[in-house]
Amino acid sequence: MRGDKVKMRAYIFIKTKPGTSEEVVKRIKNSVKEVVQADSIYGRFDAVVIIEASKLEDINEIVYKVIEKDPNIIHTETSLVLSS
Secondary structure (H helix, E strand, C coil), X not given: CCCCCCCEEEEEEEEEXXXXXXXXXXXXXXXXXXXXXXXXXXXXCCEEEEEEECCHXXXXXXXXXXXXHCCCEEEEEEEECCCC
């Protein structure tokens, strides 16, 4: 974790409309400062985004008010890190 403050880390798995995953990843990287990493992937989901935030409320806000507002995103699934 970066800095002195303990941060929560979340993995956000994203299902996008066909052919839009790279565009979605670029948009998230440019609009969410809490992004640690974001990649297009193969498999059940089309993209994965890793974010770090100080509290759960911040993660909720990022997922529901920013990421899920993207019209090319069909579904998200978020997993919180228990320990690292």
